[in-house]
Amino acid sequence: MKFKSINSSLFLLVSVILVVIFVVLNSTGLLSPLTSYLKAGLAPVQSYFYGWGERVTTYSHLLVSIRQLDQENKALEEKVRNLYVSKSQVKSLTRENKMLREQLSLVRERKEEMTPAFIISRDPNNLFFSLGIDKGSSDGIVQDMPVVLSDGVLIGQVLATEDKTASILPVVDSRSKINAEVVNSGATGIITGEHNLALVMDMIPQNKEVKPGDLVATSGIGQLFPRGLLLGEVEEVSNSDNALFQKAKIKPLFNFQDLRLIFVITSW
Amino acid sequence: MKRFIALIGVFIAAILQVSFLPHFSTRGFLPSIIMVVVFCWCLLGDYQEAFFWAIGGGVLLDIFSSVKLSVFMISLLVIVLSLYLISNTAISFNKYYTRTWLCGLIAILYYGLIYFFSWLFSFISFAETGIGLSTTVFWSILLGTVANVLLMLIIYPLIAKYQKIINGFATSLASKL
Numbered sequence: 538m539k540f541k542s543i544n545s546s547l548f549l550l551v552s553v554i555l556v557v558i559f560v561v562l563n564s565t566g567l568l569s570p571l572t573s574y575l576k577a578g579l580a581p582v583q584s585y586f587y588g589w590g591e592r593v594t595t596y597s598h599l600l601v602s603i604r605q606l607d608q609e610n611k612a613l614e615e616k617v618r619n620l621y622v623s624k625s626q627v628k629s630l631t632r633e634n635k636m637l638r639e640q641l642s643l644v645r646e647r648k649e650e651m652t653p654a655f656i657i658s659r660d661p662n663n664l665f666f667s668l669g670i671d672k673g674s675s676d677g678i679v680q681d682m683p684v685v686l687s688d689g690v691l692i693g694q695v696l697a698t699e700d701k702t703a704s705i706l707p708v709v710d711s712r713s714k715i716n717a718e719v720v721n722s723g724a725t726g727i728i729t730g731e732h733n734l735a736l737v738m739d740m741i742p743q744n745k746e747v748k749p750g751d752l753v754a755t756s757g758i759g760q761l762f763p764r765g766l767l768l769g770e771v772e773e774v775s776n777s778d779n780a781l782f783q784k785a786k787i788k789p790l791f792n793f794q795d796l797r798l799i800f801v802i803t804s805w
Numbered sequence: 806m807k808r809f810i811a812l813i814g815v816f817i818a819a820i821l822q823v824s825f826l827p828h829f830s831t832r833g834f835l836p837s838i839i840m841v842v843v844f845c846w847c848l849l850g851d852y853q854e855a856f857f858w859a860i861g862g863g864v865l866l867d868i869f870s871s872v873k874l875s876v877f878m879i880s881l882l883v884i885v886l887s888l889y890l891i892s893n894t895a896i897s898f899n900k901y902y903t904r905t906w907l908c909g910l911i912a913i914l915y916y917g918l919i920y921f922f923s924w925l926f927s928f929i930s931f932a933e934t935g936i937g938l939s940t941t942v943f944w945s946i947l948l949g950t951v952a953n954v955l956l957m958l959i960i961y962p963l964i965a966k967y968q969k970i971i972n973g974f975a976t977s978l979a980s981k982l
Contacts (some may be wrong), residue, residue, distance in 0.1 A: 552860055556882065560875040563867060572868045579816075583824040590828035658823040660871050661837070664923055667871035669823070696871055704871055794828065 569699070573673075577701035580671050583657040591797060601705035651685070651764065651800040652676055655704070659685050665712065666730075666793070667696055668705040672801065674698040682803045683762045690790045691715070691755060691766040692799055703801075707769060708736060709793055717768055719785075722746050728768060728787060735795040736769055736787035747774050747785055807971055811857055818842060819865035834949035836956040839866065840915050843881055844908055844957060845964045847888035848898045855885050860890055880918035884911055904961065905954060912953035916946045 562568045603607075654676075658669035672678055682695045684705050693707035706713050709730040717728045717738060724745030726738040740745055751771040757764030771788040776783045818838045826835050839862030846855035863878025870877060888911065898904060920942075 549856070552856060554874075556860060556878060559864060559878065563875050568868075575868060579820065582821055586824040588819055590825040594828040658869055659827040660869070661819075661822050661866045662870045662872055662876065662919060662923065664920060665871055669869065706871070794830070 573699035574580070576671075576699055578668075580657055580702055582672055583669070584655060587655075587657050587797075594794075598616075649805040650803045652678060652803050653798060653800050654703075655798055656705075656796055659748055660704075666707055666710045666796055668693075668707060668796070670705060670799065670801075671701070673701045673703045673793070675700050677803050678703050678801050679803075681761060683766065685766060685800050685802060687798075687800060689766055689770050691762065691799050692791065692796065694761070695801065705799070707793065709789060715762065715768065716756045716758040717749050717753050719745070719771065720752040720754055724783075725758065726782075726785075728753070736774070738771075738785040738787050739782060741783040741785060743776070743781070743783060745783070747771055747783060749773060753785075753787055763802065807854075808857065809982045811854060812861065814842075815839070815865065816863035817860060819862060819869065823867065826944055834952065836949065836952035837912075837915065838956065839863075840881065840884065840912065841908070841953055841956045841960050842890065842964065843884055844878075845961045847885060847892070848904060848907075848961070849965060849968055850892070850898075851968065852885065852889055852894055855888075856882075859875055859885050862960040874922070876922040879922060880915055883918055884915055887911070887914065904957070908954045908957040911951050912944060915953075974979040 559568075560703070610656045630725075652672055654670040656668050660667040664777045676700050678695055680695050680698060682724040684692045684694060686692060691708060693713060696704045696706040698704075706750050708728065708731070711730050713728075715728045716725065718725045719741075722745050724741050724747050726741040728736050728738045731737050738753060739801060749771050753768045753771060755762040755766040755768065757765055767790055769789045771785050772788045773786040774783060775785070822835070822838050826838070829835070839858060843855050843858045843862070846852070846858060859881035860878060862877070862968070863881045865876035867875045874962065896903060896907075898907070
């Protein structure tokens, strides 16, 4: 074996020392300036590879799903019809809301400032699902800022920033905890991620009604996120007489695999 | 020259791992290119190269990961050490069948180590990780293991061929000198 030579032993010893130094420096955050430069330098290459992977999957999905297109088309047509109905209802409710706000002198328009960013990488650790983006502290991005899709669906929050890059903690990550409320009933709870697959809403009071199909949004409690950012749709509710709280499985409104362009809310 | 090629290889593998492969993940789990390459070098008996890949690849994966405690480098080095110890037993790495089941076992060990270290370090850093063993995690590890074995079956012959070329080149250079 090559380890048996003196040179190899020396190589092994030096490497072990380097490993220990790296572990200590990385753990204490002293490597941050160096990693920041490295990440900034690699960001364009990563962006290229990410886009390339996206194109490959898009074409392969297209080839596989040609048969399903007809069925999907019919389902989407029905959804569009329903959305038209909802839209008209929303319009009338908006009018009514505006009128009531004017009467109560509570007019406050939502003015969120957003910075667009592209996803360039994902966490290599299969346990966590953080995302890397091509914008960082030099673009005004700060830790804990909310991250959304263009239509106001919450993706997650900024986990850490470097000069030119940042990492995002998506809502589906098991480390994520968000104060949420069910839009229809106003039932509040805490949403946590479940291994990139679903969301779980816990701590829902027993006296509040929650049913499948209800939309869930941020509650604004804690002021980490603006109120009303959509999180998902209730899929299943588990309730037992002995339990203090209800629990609901939430289906996210975005496909984690398809994320590319996201928006960081820099102020609201 | 060999180290320079390896360094480029490590960079490409790490970028493919974090920026290209995630598009093809199954239930969030992916094959680990660097782990498979480290495994292949160990099987081919070149532990220096395996060590180099474990350190270089580990450093890059740790930089790209959101866990700041060098989980990848430590896990990859444990893999190299385990395979080195196994190589001193009666088990022969030359058999196709042995390579396959051993890769499966090593992949399970690798994921297990990442889980264990992430869980352990979460106590040290007082960060809540929400890590727990569930059916989802079990299936994810199983799928990841299968993906690693499949990747190894593709990569192993390529690395073996590359090793032959490099060794042949070194021998001819030595004879000329």
